[in-house]
Amino acid sequence: MTIPMVAGAGLSDLDFEKFREYFYKRTGIQFTAAKRYFVDRRIDACIQSSGHRNFGGWFAALRLGDRTDLLQDLINQLTVNETYFLREDYQFDSLLSEVLPRVLAGRGRPGRPAGPVKILSLPCSTGEEPYSIALRLLEEWDQIDHVDVEIHGADIDSAVLDRARLAVYGNRSLQRVPKPWLAKYFTRIDEDRYQLDGGIRDAVTLAQVNVCDTPAMRAVQDFDVIFCRNVLIYFDELSSRRAAENLYGALRAGGFLFLGHSESMSRISPIFTPVRLPEGLVYQRPTGAK
Amino acid sequence: MTMEDGTTATALVVDDAATVRLYHSSLLREAGFDVEEAANGLEAVEAALGTVFDLFVVDVNMPKMDGYACVETLRSDTVGTGAPILMVSTEDRPEDADRAYRAGANLYLVKPVSAKRLARVATMLIAKGVPE
Amino acid sequence: MGLVRRDTSPQVGKERSQAPAYDLLERHLNSPDPELRREAALELDGWDEAVPALLGRLDVESEPAVCDAILTTLVGHDIGPVAARLVGHLAGEDTGLRIAVADALAAMPESTLSLLPDLLVDPDHDVRIMTAMVLANMRHPEAESWLVAMVRGDAHPNVVTAAIDALLPSARAEHAPLLQEAMRRFPDDPFLRFVVETTVPRLAGTYR
Numbered sequence: 001m002t003i004p005m006v007a008g009a010g011l012s013d014l015d016f017e018k019f020r021e022y023f024y025k026r027t028g029i030q031f032t033a034a035k036r037y038f039v040d041r042r043i044d045a046c047i048q049s050s051g052h053r054n055f056g057g058w059f060a061a062l063r064l065g066d067r068t069d070l071l072q073d074l075i076n077q078l079t080v081n082e083t084y085f086l087r088e089d090y091q092f093d094s095l096l097s098e099v100l101p102r103v104l105a106g107r108g109r110p111g112r113p114a115g116p117v118k119i120l121s122l123p124c125s126t127g128e129e130p131y132s133i134a135l136r137l138l139e140e141w142d143q144i145d146h147v148d149v150e151i152h153g154a155d156i157d158s159a160v161l162d163r164a165r166l167a168v169y170g171n172r173s174l175q176r177v178p179k180p181w182l183a184k185y186f187t188r189i190d191e192d193r194y195q196l197d198g199g200i201r202d203a204v205t206l207a208q209v210n211v212c213d214t215p216a217m218r219a220v221q222d223f224d225v226i227f228c229r230n231v232l233i234y235f236d237e238l239s240s241r242r243a244a245e246n247l248y249g250a251l252r253a254g255g256f257l258f259l260g261h262s263e264s265m266s267r268i269s270p271i272f273t274p275v276r277l278p279e280g281l282v283y284q285r286p287t288g289a290k
Numbered sequence: 291m292t293m294e295d296g297t298t299a300t301a302l303v304v305d306d307a308a309t310v311r312l313y314h315s316s317l318l319r320e321a322g323f324d325v326e327e328a329a330n331g332l333e334a335v336e337a338a339l340g341t342v343f344d345l346f347v348v349d350v351n352m353p354k355m356d357g358y359a360c361v362e363t364l365r366s367d368t369v370g371t372g373a374p375i376l377m378v379s380t381e382d383r384p385e386d387a388d389r390a391y392r393a394g395a396n397l398y399l400v401k402p403v404s405a406k407r408l409a410r411v412a413t414m415l416i417a418k419g420v421p422e
Numbered sequence: 423m424g425l426v427r428r429d430t431s432p433q434v435g436k437e438r439s440q441a442p443a444y445d446l447l448e449r450h451l452n453s454p455d456p457e458l459r460r461e462a463a464l465e466l467d468g469w470d471e472a473v474p475a476l477l478g479r480l481d482v483e484s485e486p487a488v489c490d491a492i493l494t495t496l497v498g499h500d501i502g503p504v505a506a507r508l509v510g511h512l513a514g515e516d517t518g519l520r521i522a523v524a525d526a527l528a529a530m531p532e533s534t535l536s537l538l539p540d541l542l543v544d545p546d547h548d549v550r551i552m553t554a555m556v557l558a559n560m561r562h563p564e565a566e567s568w569l570v571a572m573v574r575g576d577a578h579p580n581v582v583t584a585a586i587d588a589l590l591p592s593a594r595a596e597h598a599p600l601l602q603e604a605m606r607r608f609p610d611d612p613f614l615r616f617v618v619e620t621t622v623p624r625l626a627g628t629y630r
Contacts, residue, residue, distance in 0.1 A: 065561025
């Protein structure tokens with residue numbers, strides 16, 4: 001028997017305020033009044049699937065912090081988390097127009113020897129993110145013919161890494177890829193499957209790594225840019241601190257870290273310096289000793 | 291609270307306590323400011339990177355980045371604001387005020403701050419302009 | 423030029439087998455190079471025998487990034503002796519360290535809560551204010567009852583308001599008398615009056 005939700009009218013104003021403040025404190029994500037209806041519906045769905053009778057019971061369990069499955073479900077409901085090519089690509093715009101020039105300008109200075117520009121996508125999931133970076137660099141970076149670039153992908157999940165190596169994608173994942181790029185870099189397998197060409201696949205190094213595992217992350221070194229989007233918000237306090245420290249250690253001095261669109265280091269760790277770019281914030285490992 | 295160029299003055303209230311943010315924000319709004327809020331020093335720095343604020347009201351004890359470090363960062367090249375900064379704290383020792391001024395604050399007040407005091411001080415700081 | 427691949431195979435397993443020995447890490451904890459100290463503090467994760475060295479280093483460390491790394495590792499040891507040593511920093515002069523330690527204690531609920539009886543009666547009201555901050559950020563069912571005790575019993579109005587603020591997100595109608603009593607205890611505190619007058623009316627009808 002399903003316990004009927006009260007009136008389908010969403011949360012009381014007070015409950016919504018408490019929830020809003022909790023979610024903001026926990027993840028740094030804010031909701032405007034315009035999103036109220038959306039959030040109410042999503043929370044109702046979370047309460048239903050949790051088995052709690054009402055907002056009170058569900059919210060109390062959530063606040064305790066030991067039910068990471070409740071938090072995971074909530075974040076999944078409230079954020080867009082499917083992966084596809086060129087997702088949030090305003091950050092790739094920033095990479096090309098703002099970050100890479102700074103990386104190049106920093107080369108040759110003490111602590112940053114010449115050598116390939118190294119870019120990491122973590123988690124890389126089924127590969128859309130590192131391959132998106134590769135395509136944008138090849139097609140739109142005016143320095144690509146003069147500079148060596150290493151692109152790496154890392155994920156904790158070996159199954160998605162296998163799929164990333166195979167690099168076969170459907171229309172949904174490819175919907176934002178310009179048709180000329182599709183023709184140039186992919187081979188059509190059938191009407192809903194395209195495989196990325198071997199040249200690009202081979203150019204990206206994939207490895208299985210847990211970002212919270214300090215000894216494992218020791219192998220991840222000297223990156224100029226890291227994309228770590230939409231994973232830190234799932235971690236508890238302890239894990240997100242450690243992940244932030246490990247990401248710091250994986251960057252060169254002066255290296256850059258991109259988080260997801262609505263994420264912020266302000267909830268996690270003070271060790272990075274925020275930098276304003278035209279299209280948003282990026283975090284920088286301070287230049288200096290290393 | 292109108293700036294010289296005719297725009298409404300915008301303040302950033304920085305405190306980890308939601309009630310304190312509410313209190314200071316409502317007092318500043320009554321005094322004619324537009325107000326935004328930040329829950330810790332890091333968030334304040336990020337906000338200041340995106341918006342030009344005319345006044346900062348900054349608590350001392352906040353998680354992740356305390357008020358002194360926040361003020362130092364606001365004054366440093368990372369943000370580089372010259373706007374007046376008012377620090378507010380529960381602590382009442384002379385060395386705390388000294389620390390605030392060394393960090394770059396213009397004024398240091400001890401909590402709780404009365405409505406009249408905050409409004410008067412905020413207005414005065416905006417009107418005076420900021421000494422280098 | 424262009425996209426290049428490192429020809430060596432993934433290094434992860436190889437690196438792990440070359441993990442620095444414990445003795446080396448402990449030495450690096452006191453290296454003149456702050457980056458070596460920071461890395462050593464993180465690598466000492468999981469080693470019980472490292473705890474005294476980490477606590478000792480925290481007493482003298484001046485680099486905030488190294489302090490953060492030390493605390494990130496210590497937080498994994500949610501035990502009485504660690505919390506007891508960390509709590510000493512809540513009264514310290516270094517504001518940055520004080521709040522970094524408060525953040526860490528909030529992530530160590532079991533051991534920190536066992537210290538609450540002493541913290542609640544600490545003669546320094548700043549320590550008690552920091553305690554309210556720790557409880558505000560702590561995810562544990564018992565945190566609330568300690569905050570209620572602070573609101574009810576603390577003699578300093580700033581401690582009481584810090585505790586009330588920490589309590590409000592989970593406050594219910596039954597807490598209204600507690601808040602009103604606090605306001606009566608400190609009639610001259612404008613902020614406390616503001617908090618109680620704006621929030622008590624909303625506490626009725628908290629959950630649908």
